[in-house]
Amino acid sequence: MVEKQDAGTDQSSCHDAARTADEGVSADRVSESAQKVPATPAQHRPKWIRRLAVGVLGALVLAAIWKFGVPWIELTLNTVSTDDAYVNGHVTFVAARVRGQINRVFVDDNNRVHKGDVLAQLDKEPYEDEVAVKRAAVDTAKADLEAAIAAVGGVEAQARSQYWQLENAIEDVDNRVALLSARVAALDKNKATLKFAQLEFDRAKQLQPSGTITQEGYDRRQAALSVAQADVTQAMADVHQSRVSLGLVAQPENGNLGEVPADIDQTFSSVREAQAALIQTAAQLGVSHSYEQLPKAMLKQFETLNGGDVDRTLAGHTDNAPAVKEAEAKFETAERDLIQAELNLRYCDVVAEIDGVVTRRNVNPGNNVLVGQSLMAIRSLSEIWVDANFKETQLRDLRIGQAVDLYVDMYGNRHVFKGRVSGFTMGTGSTLALLPPENATGNFIKVVQRLPVRIDLEDYDPDKNTLFNGTSVVPYVYVNKPASGPDAGKFLQAYRPSSPTVGPSARSVGPDK
Numbered sequence: 001m002v003e004k005q006d007a008g009t010d011q012s013s014c015h016d017a018a019r020t021a022d023e024g025v026s027a028d029r030v031s032e033s034a035q036k037v038p039a040t041p042a043q044h045r046p047k048w049i050r051r052l053a054v055g056v057l058g059a060l061v062l063a064a065i066w067k068f069g070v071p072w073i074e075l076t077l078n079t080v081s082t083d084d085a086y087v088n089g090h091v092t093f094v095a096a097r098v099r100g101q102i103n104r105v106f107v108d109d110n111n112r113v114h115k116g117d118v119l120a121q122l123d124k125e126p127y128e129d130e131v132a133v134k135r136a137a138v139d140t141a142k143a144d145l146e147a148a149i150a151a152v153g154g155v156e157a158q159a160r161s162q163y164w165q166l167e168n169a170i171e172d173v174d175n176r177v178a179l180l181s182a183r184v185a186a187l188d189k190n191k192a193t194l195k196f197a198q199l200e201f202d203r204a205k206q207l208q209p210s211g212t213i214t215q216e217g218y219d220r221r222q223a224a225l226s227v228a229q230a231d232v233t234q235a236m237a238d239v240h241q242s243r244v245s246l247g248l249v250a251q252p253e254n255g256n257l258g259e260v261p262a263d264i265d266q267t268f269s270s271v272r273e274a275q276a277a278l279i280q281t282a283a284q285l286g287v288s289h290s291y292e293q294l295p296k297a298m299l300k301q302f303e304t305l306n307g308g309d310v311d312r313t314l315a316g317h318t319d320n321a322p323a324v325k326e327a328e329a330k331f332e333t334a335e336r337d338l339i340q341a342e343l344n345l346r347y348c349d350v351v352a353e354i355d356g357v358v359t360r361r362n363v364n365p366g367n368n369v370l371v372g373q374s375l376m377a378i379r380s381l382s383e384i385w386v387d388a389n390f391k392e393t394q395l396r397d398l399r400i401g402q403a404v405d406l407y408v409d410m411y412g413n414r415h416v417f418k419g420r421v422s423g424f425t426m427g428t429g430s431t432l433a434l435l436p437p438e439n440a441t442g443n444f445i446k447v448v449q450r451l452p453v454r455i456d457l458e459d460y461d462p463d464k465n466t467l468f469n470g471t472s473v474v475p476y477v478y479v480n481k482p483a484s485g486p487d488a489g490k491f492l493q494a495y496r497p498s499s500p501t502v503g504p505s506a507r508s509v510g511p512d513k
Contacts, residue, residue: 079405079476080398084450085388087408087467090380092354094119096369097347100126109361113352113378120350120363120375127345134338141327141334148327152284152318159281166274166295173246173265180242184258187235194228201225266294284321356380379469381462386419388475389429389450398424400490401483404455409472415465418458420485421477423493425452 100122107119204221207213239257240250247268252259265271275295318324356378363375386406390398398421406417428449430437455475460467483489 078480079478080390080394081474081476082388082390082394083472083474084390085386085455085473085475087384087469087471087473088387089384089469090354091359091469092352092356092378092380093374094350094352094376094378095372095374096122096350097371098122098127098344099370100348100368102363102365102367102369105361105363105365107358107361107376109358111358112356112381113358114355115352117352118349119352119358122348122350122369124345124348127341127348131338131341131345134334134341138331138334138338141331145324145327145331148321148323149318152321152324155281155284155321156318159278159284162274162278162281163299166271166278167299169268169271169274170265170295170299173268173271176242176246177260177264180239180246180260181258183235183238183242187232187239187257190228190231190235194225194232197221197225197228263294266296271295284323350375352378354378354380355382381466382460384457384460384462384467384469385422386455386457386473386475388453388455388473390453392428392449392451395424395451395453397479398453398477399483399488400424400493401485401488403478403481403484405476405478406455406457407474407476408467409474410468411465417460417465417467419455419475420458421453421483422456423454424491425454427451 102120103123104121105119106121107113107117113119201221201224204213204218208215208218243250243257243260246260246264248260251257261267272295275298278298359377359379361376363369369375386404400421400423402421404419404421406419407413408415408417425432428451430449455477457467487493
């Protein structure tokens with residue numbers, strides 16, 4: 001059985017091989033016949049279409065190169081670019097200016113605010129009490145100032161009276177000296193009269209024994225002598241009294257009763273007493289005089305001021321009186337304390353100093369804050385610029401005022417921002433680092449440095465196309481276009497003083513404020 005099966009299998013294999021050979025011979029004949037048949041026009045059409053498609057494709061490639069490649073090449077040749085750039089802007093940190101407890105917080109992160117908006121509020125009650133106390137202190141100081149001015153007015157009147165007393169004292173001494181001179185003259189006259197009466201009496205006395213003169217004539221001459229002696233004695237007493245009243249000895253050693261010191265009207269006790277009283281009163285008006293100054297010189301000093309108007313001179317010293325100055329200083333201090341208390345009360349309202357968006361809020365109602373403690377931050381929407389870190393090899397043609405196209409990654413090519421180079425940072429990023437490199441030690445490997453260049457935005461509207469700090473930017477600086485604007489074509493900006501000169505400001509404080 002097995003052999004029969006093998007025999008059947010061999011026979012079937014032979015038949016299959018013969019069939020395959022016949023099919024191969026027929027296929028070869030068909031291919032030969034097909035090669036002998038000539039090609040028709042329909043078979044030439046695919047080659048023509050392929051050539052046309054290749055031509056159109058080439059034209060499209062050339063058009064794309066002309067439209068995109070040529071501008072790209074021009075942009076590359078005429079601009080300097082870097083992908084190491086980002087948006088930057090001012091950030092204002094909001095801090096408490098007084099200590100206290102937060103009552104309310106009116107904003108949250110990402111809220112847009114305007115300058116002057118209240119962001120948070122502290123408890124005002126302690127500061128309102130302080131304002132009330134300081135206002136009462138101002139009223140008290142004002143009353144003290146008015147009382148001091150009134151008291152100085154009394155001192156002014158007293159000084160005016162003592163001025164006249166000094167003048168009267170000097171005049172009184174001068175009158176006494178004149179009286180002494182008159183009495184000395186009267187004494188000399190009485191002495192002459194006495195001498196004449198003595199001669200008359202001696203002559204009568206000699207003629208009496210001979211009876212040439214009557215007894216009546218003798219008695220009359222004797223009486224005249226007695227009267228003359230009495231007059232001399234009285235005149236001498238008057239002279240002594242005048243000398244004693246001037247503080248002089250009654251009988252001088254040289255016998256000259258009319259002699260007095262030349263400066264007696266400057267050194268007499270009543271004059272010195274009046275001068276001392278005037279000096280003491282003038283000191284209360286803020287006018288200092290030396291006790292060594294002579295009284296007449298002191299009076300002359302008053303007379304030379306304000307054209308000799310003593311009342312006006314004394315009134316002018318009222319405002320400079322120490323008591324008034326002290327009261328004014330206390331009043332000014334009280335007013336300044338009140339102003340500071342009112343400022344502290346106003347500082348309880350924490351307000352925004354710029355327009356922008358709130359970020360990094362870290363305060364809530366009930367928190368106790370200290371002076372200077374940061375509460376939140378505000379990022380400006382308008383004060384935005386781009387910091388581009390160009391390689392030092394790219395800085396040769398960069399200048400202030402050159403136009404810049406800014407492509408922001410978040411907008412792609414949908415919007416191109418316009419800008420202008422406004423300045424160069426005075427140092428590369430490595431020199432401004434916290435730990436700058438020390439190339440003098442170790443092995444040195446040269447690395448191309450990057451210099452931050454500031455680019456200001458032009459016609460930027462944050463409401464239409466908002467830029468966020470830190471987003472990536474690709475700037476293209478047109479180095480072949482002429483620069484424009486301030487400091488165009490320079491590396492450094494010109495010096496422009498932007499702040500006024502700071503100096504002490506005078507502030508008048510008086511009782512009528």
